[in-house]
Amino acid sequence: MSPGAIDTSQYPNLLSAKVTKTRELMADLGLPEPEVEPSPVSHFRMRAEFRIWHEGDDLYYAMFDPQAPKVPIRVDDFPIASKAICELMPTLLDALKASTALRQRLFQVEFLSTLAGDMLVTLLYHRKLDDTWRVAAESLAENLGVQIIGRARKQKIVLDRDFVTETLSIEGRDYHYRQYEGGFTQPNAVINTAMIQWARRCVGEQKDADLLELYCGNGNFTAPLADRFRRVLATEISKTSVKAARENFTANNIGNVDIARMASEELTQALNGERAFRRLEGLDLQQFKLQCALVDPPRAGLDSATLELISRIPRIVYISCNPKTLSRDLQLLTKSHRVERFALFDQFPYTDHMECGVYLTQGQ
Structure with missing residues (x-):
């Protein structure tokens, strides 16, 4: 079976099995009945990446079995990707095959799409990119109506912009x-929207309170969530994410x-009065x-100091990508x-x- 092949008729059974497995993992916590948000059965993933495999004059998208x-x-169809990615894949491949400047030592293609109709394609190479590549890539971007980025070792060429806009x-x-x-970014935009709406319903209106x-x-x-609160204090360690x-x-006129660029552990130290940070100057x-x-948090979950910090806050919304560390x-x-x-x-x-x-919520 191709890595992208799916049997949509099996989705309800697969989801049910995952729900059961997660509930069993947390059985000793006495959690309430879960609210289950199913995904669209196809075209749900807003980003995808593939190796490019060269066989003589032919090129094709490829993935690999860890075994x-x-x-x-070979991947000719990838129905879990957004419709925009699926529609672009064969057209892009034909254009790459037809251009020596674009195909030479190309080894990977990455797609980033949005519900709003924006698309960014990153082409990765095992060679230095020159003006010939730039001219060919500019023509490709114009013909396909997408953003193109070229990457090689110690080299990044952005033809127009290096972001997409989502709504x-x-x-x-x-x-x-x-x-x-x-x-x-969250890969499944439909589920991401559902998570945001769920979080808004949980916190309700707290206009006299602040969110961490x-x-x-x-x-x-x-x-x-910002309009639910008086003020929001947010942290993020990634420079790119803080900029965004x-x-x-x-x-969004918020x-x-x-927002402070720092790790959660560092903000915990600052809030506990254990350490001062120049990044927080001017912020009381x-x-x-x-x-x-x-x-x-990431898959590793929360560190002990952060757990102790948020345990002092009356209300907590915990979004987790790892049920084991959440448990x-x-x-x-x-x-x-x-x-x-x-x-x-x-x-x-x-x-x-x-x-x-x-x-x-705080209290037993």
Whole structure:
């Protein structure tokens, strides 16, 4: 079976099995009945990447089985990718085949699409890119109506811009996001929208309180949650994501967010008065009335100091990409908080992965 092949008729059974597995993992926590958000069964993934395999004059997209990492598997169709990516794949491949300047030592292609209709294609090479490549790439970008970036060792050529613009409709309002090449974005836009709406419903209106958001990324949750609170204090370690977040707050006319480029562990030290940071100069942390926290950590979950910090905050929204570390962290958080809502978001259909959301309030 091709890496992109799917049997959509099996999706309900696969989702049910994942839900059961996740509930069993957390059975000892006594969580409420989960709210399950299914994904579209196809064309749900907004980004994709493929190796480019050369066989004589032929080129094709390829993926690899981890059990046989040196044997390319040809990919002619990839129905889990967005319709825009699927439609562009054969057209782009034909254009690459027809151009020596574009195909020479090309080894990978990456696609980043949006619901708003924007598309960015990154071409990766095992050679230095020159003016001949630039001229051919500019013609390709114009003909296909997409953004093109060329990458080689110690080289990045951006023909126009290195981001796409996404628009998500959240409860009657459109939110606009710049998503930069190489920056983290949620891969399943439909499920991402559902997660944001769920988080908004959880926190409700807290206009006299402030939100602490750790791992805020490009402001994916921050922007739609900001109007629920008086102020928002957000942190993110990635320079690219912080840049995008600031631009996104401006684009959406959001003026009540303070964002600091620092790790969650560092902000914890600052809030505890253990350490001062130049990155926080001019920002009086004591002015914040932190009554709600939103955390969306990496797969490793939360460190012990951050867990201790948020356990002092009355309300917590915990978005998790790893049920195992979420279960571990909830063992501690449920000593001070009660789980009010539990949600499962099928971000990655046809895989074992399950995204989770938990809303906790202080008290037993």
